[in-house]
Amino acid sequence: MKKILTYSFALLAILLLGLLIQAKSSALYSEPVMRVEKAEADAATQTQKVTGELLNQSGSVTLETTYYENESVSPLYRTGDQLILQKMGNTWRVQALKRDGYVFILLGLFIFVMLSISGKKGLRALLGLVLNSTLLLLFLWINQQNGRLSLLFLMSIYTIIAVFLAMGTSYGFKKLDIRKVFGTLVSVFLAFTVCVVAMNFLKDEGLRYEEMQFITRPYRSVFLAGLLIGAIGASMDNVVTIISALDEIRAQNQQLPLKKLIQSGREIAQDTASSMINVLMFAYLSGAIPSFVFYMANGWIFSEVIGMHLSLEILRTLCGGFAIVLSVPAALFAFSMAEKMGRRRLR
Template identity: 25%
Template sequence: MGKYKRILPWVILVFISLLSVIVLRHNATMYNTPIGEVTYVQTSKTGRSSDQFGNNVKTTTQRVTVKLLNTTHKGQVLTIVNTYDSAMAINQPVKPHNQIFLSRADDATWQFKTLKRDAVWVPVMIFVLGILIISMGRAGRLTVLSLGINILLFIVTVTLDLVTDNGNIFWLFMIFSVIAAALTLGLVMGFKNRQMWVIFLTVLTATALALLISEIVFTVTKQNGLHFELMSYITQLPKPLFMAMTLVGVLGAVMDEATDMIATLFSVQKERPDMTIREIIATGRHVGQEIFGALSNTLFLIFMAEQIPMAILYLRNGNNWGFTYMMNMSLGMIQTLISAIGIVLTVPAGIIWVLIVRKWQRRKEALS
């Protein structure tokens, strides 16, 4: 009986994932954008093209037969032309049974926009979250709940930015960061857990100091070398948007380190209640030093991974490293450096808050 009880959640998860595939393959009527299913593809022409920098790509033209699945044209069969190259940077090939989004160039011409992918990524997301919930139990459920709340908070924050004047986004995301950090730590660790509040205060302190130092440096240097105008798709004041992006990045890095360090300090104090202040400081520094190097390199590698496509594109089109760095990497590198400052500051901030709470707790015990 126990064996079947352990298998049942996995069976339910697989069933829900497969059911979501079926539902999402037949949800075209929920969209206002025209959606069609590819019924036949014929490759009508192939060729090669090159540019002055020696970049060569193979081009392919497809004649695609599509059956419309929604709108007032539902059931109509039409033929569109899809052209793509081997790089697939802008356009992509289509295959029979693909569902695609369409647009109308005029009354007689339809165009392929992009693939409809919800029937793939939503079931995968359900399966991954299901594994988390089943394998981690209550902690997994609370983690998924905190993730959902943070997504909702993010949507609300962006919506508030859209309906307010330019320049408020940094302050909106500051409020978002405080609430998100409190809810994430509280749901996972418990709101009555003293360790949770020490981590929360450490995160706020280190993040605020890192941003304050960066703002002082920007002011002293008069932002020389900073090209906020190079940020992609800017629709409002660039600096507040850059600082908001940096705030969220620093928050994540600091929370990661603070959780590990504070948890270790609390665990060591529980084993050795008679630890001196010097020993607590030494332990905190040692833990911080162990985490700092790996976490800083992880942030740098994540940043570099994001920049690889555009960096290669710029370099292959005749641009030098200096121009490529300025156009694509300079602001991201600054964000990484600010995050690294936050990681360093987490160690003294965490130690100070641990000592403050320790002193407060001992005074409370002495009075009681």
Template identity: 30%
Template sequence: MSVKTLLKRPFDWVILLFFILFVGLFIFTFFNETFYDTPVGQITKIENESTTNITDDNHNKDTKYNQTLTLKILNGKFKGQTTTISHHYIASQADSEAFSKHNKVLLHIDKHLDDAYITEKKRDSLVVMMTGIFLLTVLLVGRKIGLQSILSLVFNTIVVLLAIYLHNKFPSLNLFMLMSIGVVLTTIFTLLLVTGWRWRTLVTVVSTLLGTFVCVGVTQLAINLTDGAGLKFETMSFLTLPPKEVFLASVMIGTLGAVMDVAITIASGMTEILRRTPDISMTRWALAGRNIGQDIMGTMTNILLFSYLSGSLPMFLIYLKNENTVTYTISMNWSLEISRAITGGIGIVLTIPITILLMQLWFKMRGANP
């Protein structure tokens, strides 16, 4: 199929325009230093001064590198000038970072250029590239549904950030309440955008919200009955908020996506079965919905578990490297994550019968016409 033939379809023009915009923005990131308030420098020369083998108290071995970096300032009042900076990093890069020639870095400069030091790499090119590839892939594979998914993702992100912003701006507002309102809004918007206004959309919205909030309620009940025993809330000790409130909000947000996926899968599957076999018995129809739920229940629970555990894997390894026991390491790093995964699994399991019952109820109220 030729390019000319492909571009006859309107949505292909959307993809082409997005690709052009993405490439243009990616190229722009290589020349956008003047738009930064933070000084930006480019490494033009690296001199290796010395290398030292180091060993800590727990016999962990590493290598320390001492370098002198020559940088050219690309913006600000020192633009065009050159300076040298002493840089030290270790091979594991646990608390430092290695740089290469031609890397662009963000700098902190007081009054004199000699006082400059590196704060971090300039990473906007990488961020734009990865974001663009992700969005372009979603559009190419999902097409219009992919575009709707992107809009949903943007909306959901804005809602969550807005809830956090409002809580920071007005501390008297309860964070859990704000997140609950956000969950309701994101659920309605996402399902309306993805599935359109259909009778099963209402069923999916209600079952998603019921599954999510029942899951949070069960979690709250379990915490009250056990007084939170086993949950390492001290890992959130730097928060100035009640840790249980933050934990429940995180459970609600984390559970929502999995519960929504289960609800929409069962509702869509049962709708299609009803459309193809309108004379199916109510019992058989409910059994089909249960089978669909059982097929996805295990995979969705695993997705939740792996998603939560992966984020704390680096800290998990650091604990083990410093001769902490496995049980202590798990309790300090994975206590809350495992709890979130388990409670999310409860939400997934509860959503299956809730969705099936609501589908049956709606069927009786509206008749067999899907």
């Protein structure tokens, strides 16, 4: 009963604090923030007239802006919305909707669920997520400050450090399992090499970088860097699953021959690899759904939209799939080598 009350209080606190942030955090913004008090839309011209009071400055604002039926770029504003504004001369322009309180609620619920289910392991996983995210931003900042350093080179270094960080925060740096680190890194870089060689051989034919048109850096290097990072999670998950399962089998039966253990690892991989590739495919393709729907709603042909927005996602899926498949022999090799070395020490 006490545990239920604690969880209920935590959920209520997250909800109330998020609503408080949404209502009162405008004072922390340097940009003008307005609460919409009146919004009138003209469907014929697809324009809307918005009137409201500034929350972090004095005065009221009336502005006119366009909106689109799909509301992906310029949505239809409603009474009670908070808008972040920008003044250009005598004209006010809407930069974005203010949603910080709602974002806080979503993040709070995510952390709450993870800690409730996983406990200390969930806390360590969150710590690893924060450290890896901070490290990634640091490497991107270094690349921005020094254009001579290749982004792909920096992301290769980041991949190695990120795997060590993820493993260390999840299982403890003192208990760092070199087998899992080795299997992950080998499968990631092998899969990435296969994809890069194929891209070079085919001269990127069929790949449409237009969806990356807002990037100011060379498209290909940015895409390859993302391809490398995207393969980490898929490979690491499969390597950890296989080696951990084999460790448990070994703990239950010390006399089981290594050959039988490797066979068991292959059977485990048959179940995990296919399902993980499906998960990877859905994860990548789901990211293209908003732009896919947007272009279809604006009269684009179905085949053109698929070629434009799914070519890169499909390649990301293939590279991640290669990493998952290659993680099986890499994990089994790392496990078998550790077993043989352990037996030699016992002798």
